[in-house]
Amino acid sequence: xxxxxxxxxxxxxxxxxxxxxxxxxxxxxxxxxxxxxxxxxxxxxxxxxxxxxxxxxxxxxxxxxxxxxxxxxxxxxxxxxxxxxxxxxxxxxxxxxxxxxxxxxxxxxxxxxxxxxxxxxxxxxxxxxxxxxxxxxxxxxxxxxxxxxxxxxxxxxxxxxxxxxxxxxxxxxxxx
Amino acid sequence: xxxxxxxxxxxxxxxxxxxxxxxxxxxxxxxxxxxxxxxxxxxxxxxxxxxxxxxxxxxxxxxxxxxxxxxxxxxxxxxxxxxxxxxxxxxxxxxxxxxxxxxxxxxxxxxxxxxxxxxxxxxxxxxxxxxxxxxxxxxxxxxxxxxxxxxxxxxxxxxxxxxxxxxxxxxxxxxxxxxxxxxxxxxxxxxxxxxxxxxxxxxxxxxxxxxxxxxxxxxxxxxxxxxxxxxxxxxxxxxxxxxxxxxxxxxxxxxxxxxxxxxxxxxxxxxxxxxxxxxxxxxxxxxxxxxxxxxxxxxxxxxxxxxxxxxxxxxxxxxxxxxxxxxxxxxxxxxxxxxxxxxxxxxxxxxxxxxxxxxxxxxxxxxxxxxxxxxxxxxxxxxxxxxxxxxxxxxxxxxxxxxxxxxxxxxxxxxxxxxxxxxxxxxxxxxxxxxxxxxxxxxxxxxxxxxxxxxxxxxxxxxxxxxxxxxxxxxxxxxxxxxxxxxxxxxxxxxxxxxxxxxxxxxxxxxxxxxxxxxxxxxxxxxxxxxxxxxxxxxxxxxxxxxxxxxxxxxxxxxxxxxxxxxxxxxxxxxxxxxxxxxxxxxxxxxxxxxxxxxxxxxxxxxxxxxxxxxxxxxxxxxxxxxxxxxxxxxxxxxxxxxxxxxxxxxxxxxxxxxxxxxxxxxxxxxxxxxxx
Numbered sequence: 001x002x003x004x005x006x007x008x009x010x011x012x013x014x015x016x017x018x019x020x021x022x023x024x025x026x027x028x029x030x031x032x033x034x035x036x037x038x039x040x041x042x043x044x045x046x047x048x049x050x051x052x053x054x055x056x057x058x059x060x061x062x063x064x065x066x067x068x069x070x071x072x073x074x075x076x077x078x079x080x081x082x083x084x085x086x087x088x089x090x091x092x093x094x095x096x097x098x099x100x101x102x103x104x105x106x107x108x109x110x111x112x113x114x115x116x117x118x119x120x121x122x123x124x125x126x127x128x129x130x131x132x133x134x135x136x137x138x139x140x141x142x143x144x145x146x147x148x149x150x151x152x153x154x155x156x157x158x159x160x161x162x163x164x165x166x167x168x169x170x171x172x173x174x175x176x
Numbered sequence: 177x178x179x180x181x182x183x184x185x186x187x188x189x190x191x192x193x194x195x196x197x198x199x200x201x202x203x204x205x206x207x208x209x210x211x212x213x214x215x216x217x218x219x220x221x222x223x224x225x226x227x228x229x230x231x232x233x234x235x236x237x238x239x240x241x242x243x244x245x246x247x248x249x250x251x252x253x254x255x256x257x258x259x260x261x262x263x264x265x266x267x268x269x270x271x272x273x274x275x276x277x278x279x280x281x282x283x284x285x286x287x288x289x290x291x292x293x294x295x296x297x298x299x300x301x302x303x304x305x306x307x308x309x310x311x312x313x314x315x316x317x318x319x320x321x322x323x324x325x326x327x328x329x330x331x332x333x334x335x336x337x338x339x340x341x342x343x344x345x346x347x348x349x350x351x352x353x354x355x356x357x358x359x360x361x362x363x364x365x366x367x368x369x370x371x372x373x374x375x376x377x378x379x380x381x382x383x384x385x386x387x388x389x390x391x392x393x394x395x396x397x398x399x400x401x402x403x404x405x406x407x408x409x410x411x412x413x414x415x416x417x418x419x420x421x422x423x424x425x426x427x428x429x430x431x432x433x434x435x436x437x438x439x440x441x442x443x444x445x446x447x448x449x450x451x452x453x454x455x456x457x458x459x460x461x462x463x464x465x466x467x468x469x470x471x472x473x474x475x476x477x478x479x480x481x482x483x484x485x486x487x488x489x490x491x492x493x494x495x496x497x498x499x500x501x502x503x504x505x506x507x508x509x510x511x512x513x514x515x516x517x518x519x520x521x522x523x524x525x526x527x528x529x530x531x532x533x534x535x536x537x538x539x540x541x542x543x544x545x546x547x548x549x550x551x552x553x554x555x556x557x558x559x560x561x562x563x564x565x566x567x568x569x570x571x572x573x574x575x576x577x578x579x580x581x582x583x584x585x586x587x588x589x590x591x592x593x594x595x596x597x598x599x600x601x602x603x604x605x606x607x608x609x610x611x612x613x614x615x616x617x618x619x620x621x622x623x624x625x626x627x628x629x630x631x632x633x634x635x636x637x638x639x640x641x642x643x644x645x646x647x648x649x650x651x652x653x654x655x656x657x658x659x660x661x662x663x664x665x666x667x668x669x670x671x672x673x674x675x676x677x678x679x680x681x682x683x684x685x686x687x688x689x690x691x692x693x694x695x696x697x698x699x700x701x702x703x704x705x706x707x708x709x710x711x712x713x714x715x716x717x718x719x720x721x722x723x724x725x726x727x728x729x730x731x732x733x734x735x736x737x738x739x740x741x742x743x744x745x746x747x748x749x750x751x752x753x754x755x756x757x758x759x760x761x762x763x764x765x766x767x768x769x770x771x772x773x774x775x776x777x778x779x780x781x782x783x784x785x786x787x788x789x790x791x792x793x794x795x796x797x798x799x800x801x802x803x804x805x806x807x808x809x810x811x812x813x814x815x816x817x818x819x820x821x822x823x824x825x826x827x828x829x830x831x832x833x834x835x836x837x838x839x840x841x842x843x844x845x846x847x848x849x850x851x852x853x
Contacts, residue, residue, distance in 0.1 A: 012561070023544050055507070062503045075488055119562070129564065132563070134486045136487060156631060160315075163309075
């Protein structure tokens with residue numbers, strides 16, 4: 001299985017690197033200023049004023065994240081006709097039926113397990129992780145994904161399930 | 177008297193010159209217990225870190241550990257590391273709270289310590305000799321579906337071991353909740369709410385609020401953990417019992433996530449005391465701090481839901497609650513705790529020693545790792561990052577580079593005080609530098625690998641990605657060099673402290689006119705669980721009303737399914753619990769058993785577990801043909817509830833109700849998840 005960075009993942013990574021860079025800068029600034037002798041009343045005076053802005057900034061940032069999260073939750077069913085693909089995990093492989101669909105199909109994956117918990121990780125032909133859903137015994141998780149790109153997709157197990165967990169890989173064809 | 181037991185040796189060289197007035201008084205028990213917990217935690221940290229390195233090297237193909245051993249080590253690494261860091265931070269918080277709450281009991285702290293250490297040993301035996309490798313998450317039904325990897329006895333041993341870890345933490349939390357709330361006149365007083373509402377003039381110190389909040393959550397998490405662990409043990413006794421996998425997953429992650437999360441908040445309580453010693457400024461309770469802790473209680477108890485984002489059958493409301501709580505939990509941390517710490521440090525002529533450097537770096541680890549966690553808690557992000565290496569990246573970021581550094585800081589601080597000196601200049605600079613370079617190199621290799629989609633918990637990594645593991649391994653070695661450099665210095669300081677025992681300087685003289693600030697504790701002492709006659713009447717009435725479950729039509733209706741039958745057991749237990757609480761709170765009973773806290777604690781822990789253990793169809797199904805035996809079995813449920821109520825009453829109002837309500841909740845939680853028979 002050859003993996004590669006997806007555009008979304010790179011964007012998240014860059015966002016995180018920017019945030020962590022800002023945090024390092026803030027902590028470094030505090031460390032440098034720690035050697036000075038500043039009256040604590042002066043520090044709290046400015047600090048408490050700034051804290052309101054900090055709270056507002058974080059509130060907006062986290063609030064925006066929440067709104068976007070709820071707007072783009074992957075739980076809904078896709079619009080339009082779907083092709084149901086039944087996927088069942090077992091120690092240590094997948095049964096998939098049917099095992100190919102035409103490109104552009106909106107696939108409704110019906111995912112379950114016949115023994116323990118597994119996790120279905122879907123990698124596109126370029127090796128980018130495009131989605132995730134748990135495979136649990138006694139339950140059926142429904143995941144809708146439109147598979148536009150033809151080629152060989154890979155199903156890997158992303159929930160630890162025992163000795164050959166990392167070998168629980170199966171291929172799925174999307175035909176042109 | 178050993179130096180480690182010398183009260184209040186605080187040479188000016190180790191702390192800020194202005195900190196003498198806020199330096200807490202230290203007793204012999206306090207320091208020894210702090211050091212015992214801290215040193216044990218640090219030892220486990222080292223051992224589990226070495227296992228982690230072995231796993232990382234295996235993933236890089238540098239060494240060839242078999243798949244079977246990889247997953248065994250993975251199970252041990254996570255269980256042992258969490259237990260070790262938990263133990264250390266329990267000791268850290270206990271150390272700082274004992275200074276203001278003398279009724280905190282050393283014997284119960286040691287009982288908690290013993291339970292956790294024995295629990296870790298059982299986990300070790302289960303993994304090393306039994307081959308248990310279902311992961312620390314022990315997600316049902318994997319512990320029983322080993323594909324030939326481990327026998328049932330190792331599963332049982334592992335579950336008992338994890339249960340003992342939970343029991344140890346629960347003992348600690350019950351004693352802490354009881355002691356702190358009795359010192360500040362109840363739950364409202366200890367959380368600062370009474371002060372916030374203007375009912376008392378002075379608030380409790382921040383460490384008391386942290387201890388109250390953490391112990392309350394810890395009791396809840398412990399009860400949830402015991403419910404799932406006993407349900408799994410029931411399955412080993414009677415394999416006709418089946419658990420609902422989604423129910424089991426919810427309970428397992430509630431237990432695991434909450435306790436892992438609480439480690440950080442235990443540490444926060446400790447840090448409230450340690451930062452001021454190096455900044456020379458007191459960390460005072462403020463309104464945002466009180467409100468922040470209230471938010472933390474709500475958010476920590478509901479954030480576990482993000483572990484189940486990819487379980488699409490989980491009710492949508494749970495997913496949204498998990499999402500909101502996971503984001504909102506960042507606010508008290510970022511706006512109150514870390515922000516206030518930075519204000520204390522800013523312009524303070526901060527006393528930079530090995531301890532205070534580790535404390536400061538720990539804040540950075542918490543903040544950066546927290547950012548990585550919040551990003552992953554967004555559901556659309558999690559859809560692409562769930563169970564990739566992004567997950568170990570962010571939790572190692574705040575556990576290893578946050579709390580891990582604070583574990584080291586605790587031991588360093590205690591050794592500074594005992595030896596009367598700080599670490600050498602070379603170690604003070606070299607050890608943290610190496611750990612920062614190595615630690616962040618390790619976790620950033622994981623962040624990049626996570627973005628690449630490399631799965632976590634894989635013994636062998638996909639072709640072409642091994643280089644990330646190799647890079648991470650090399651940085652881990654750098655971290656360990658720094659860590660071991662520091663440990664060598666710790667050994668030196670410990671030897672000096674031992675050699676100079678009895679010669680340790682007395683407490684540093686206070687500046688003229690200054691005094692150690694005594695905590696404002698309005699007191700209150702022991703209060704009965706049910707303190708009024710009307711309360712007794714209500715408790716008895718509720719107990720009697722619950723006995724209505726024995727009314728034949730209701731009893732027959734409960735036989736329609738195992739779930740309803742177990743629900744009836746829960747009601748029977750509740751009936752007994754309320755009657756027991758009333759009986760135990762009666763003045764005559766309290767006069768008869770004054771201060772029997774240890775006995776009450778033991779019975780209150782054992783009886784609810786016994787109640788779940790006997791809820792096995794194998795035991796009760798043969799009794800259903802005999803009316804007398806059937807009724808006797810149900811009366812046992814009432815009796816177990818009654819002794820739980822009696823025992824809880826000995827723990828006083830807040831701890832007693834916390835224990836009693838969580839015990840009843842255990843019975844109620846059990847009912848919908850366990851069927852079969």
